[in-house]
Amino acid sequence: MLDIGLLIIRLAVGLTFVGHGAQKLFGWFGGPGVVKFGEFLGSMGIKTGGRTWAILCGLFELIGGLLFSSGIFTWFGAILIIIVMIDAIFTVHGKNGFWLTDGGYEYNFILIAVVLGVALTGPGAYVLMYKP
Template sequence: MSLDVGLLLLRVLIGFVLFAHATQKLAGWFSGPGPKKAAAIFETLGQVPGRPMALLAATCELAAAILLTLGLGTPLGAAIAAGTMLVAAVAMTTKAGNSWNSSGGGEYPLVLAVLAAALAFTGAGTWSLDAALALPWAVADGPGALVIGAGAAALAALAAAAPIIRTIKARPIGHGRALG
């Protein structure tokens, strides 16, 4: 039971943070930049064209927020969240030349990516729609959990690869270390 409470808290926390990130971009909520400024920010991160890339990121964040919060299709929600946050982590770290949040790096989205990926390995727990629908990944255990988690992590990395490559290619020469 305490594992289920922990998984519920983790899912709701990540879901809320992703919802807030998405609505910062889409509507300027939670002191966010709104769509026009978000597009400009994405351009500085090497995500060109900025407007569609910001919209794509916000859509992914919203989808992951809904899936993770409800505990529905948790491996997919985890993969979407992990991939999106991995792109943010690399883009911010590359731009800042340092990985630490205090220097503008991507430490925080990297933590969110890893936490989301962890949910793909554990499953959503019994307090989820996955469990209510008796989906096989609701309470992950044994070799199946490893396969599901690894599959979600691989999907996240594959989906993140192109935007990460775009970010690295856009990095100015002599900008500094990317993983400071």
């Protein structure tokens, strides 16, 4: 049951990040795409390189989510996701305190804990590639 539990966590969290990355990079699923997300970053004070940061953020979410959900280099996918969540805390949510109801970083903190916990535990038996 442990392996099934890890699979459920990896798929739910990882595929959600794949979707977020696709929103930022390609404008899929109602997302802004690179240009509009870059402009959004500019409105938050990132005046130089907004488009570059938008691409990096989208790639970190997309690749991190793919690696995390597939169980391939789960630890690396977790690192990419954690970097994005730490950035979200420092640039958006941190100033609002902890609780999500106030726009705080509660959700980012929980995601960091989940992906770090899975990375330290390991992906479980159900991974895209066979592990002897």
